[in-house]
Amino acid sequence: MAHTETAQSSKPVTQSAADTAKIAARSVDVFYGNNHAIKDVNVDIDDKTVTAFIGPSGCGKSTFLRCLNRMNDTIDIARIEGDILLDGEDIYDKRVDPVQLRARVGMVFQKPNPFPKSIYDNVAYGPRIHGMTKNRSELDDVVEASLRRAALWDEVKDRLKESGTGMSGGQQQRLCIARAVATQPEVLLMDEPCSALDPIATAQIEELIDELRQNFCVVIVTHSMQQAARVSQKTAFFHLGDLVEYGDTEKIFNSPDDKRTESYITGRIG
Ligand SMILES: Nc1ncnc2c1ncn2[C@@H]1O[C@H](COP(=O)(O)OP(=O)(O)OP(=O)(O)O)[C@@H](O)[C@H]1O
Helix, strand or coil: CCCEEECCCCCCCCHHHHHHCCEEEEEEEEEECCEEEEEEEEEEECCCCEEEEECCCCCCHHHHHHHCCCHHHHCCCEEEEEEEEECCEECCCCCCCHHHHHHHEEEECCCCCCCCCEHHHHHHHHHHHCCCCCCHHHHHHHHHHHHHHCCCHHHHCCCCCCEHHHCCHHHHHHHHHHHHHCCCCCEEEEECCCCCCCHHHHHHHHHHHHHHCCCCEEEEECCCHHHHHHHCCEEEEEECCEEEEEEEHHHHHHCCCCHHHHHHHCCCCC
16 A cells, blocks of 8 residues: 555654654754744655655755754754654764764755865765774775765776866766765765756766665755656655655655645646
8 A cells, every 4th residue: 555644644653663764753843033944844764765855945845854964053043843863863862973973864965065175085085084994995995986886986087186176067966975975874865966957967866866775765855846756765745844745756746645735746836
């Protein structure tokens, strides 16, 4: 049976669901000053799955995504209530170091943002600051494996010393993905990763996202419903800060339960 649930019906919290989900959000609210941007969101995000966050502009997709690796900590006026569990553990617990957390829950942004360093140093950055490798040869291996994972190795293996900022937009975005996977994260958050890319580079990134889900829990914010339908297995539809509906992508796109989801999918709101 297709698994789908409205935000309302997902409310009763069972410990077993939180135990099996890679990420579990429990009664999450986010405020920017007086602006209530995320309202009582409850959701279980599966491992080895691509989950898409969709919804009209300003509905809170990016805000909620940023809750998942505490990027909102960097915004002074942002206040978060509720719990977010990663493998059953509260990521907002005061013992959790946000820098370590972000190595486990990596992020790729809308605009490719390589450091003004060499291709090699971009990828080596995370493993270096986290002391993940013992010597240069181990670091070389991590850099190569990460670039391979990001489907970039063959294009850059002879120019690792060249600047990361000198590549095409699509290559830069794959470099940012390589940089994110280099710290061996468990979760990859992607905030509109293709919006600055042309259709060919977008297709390459979408193909890559499909491969990444073999090893990672991937969460992607996208404005493109076609993209959500192509790359994700689960979809969450947000509207005015509410998580209106969450379930199998096929179900959300073909027979949503909520009128608001249907209106968005069919282009009547958005
Ligand atoms: N840094 C911030 N400071 C203050 N308010 C913010 C900040 N970021 C987002 N907001 C507000 O929070 C609400 C949700 O915004 P958010 O960017 O999360 O929505 P979104 O669905 O990702 O939008 P878009 O699709 O346009 O990127 C909006 O009202 C927005 O103005």
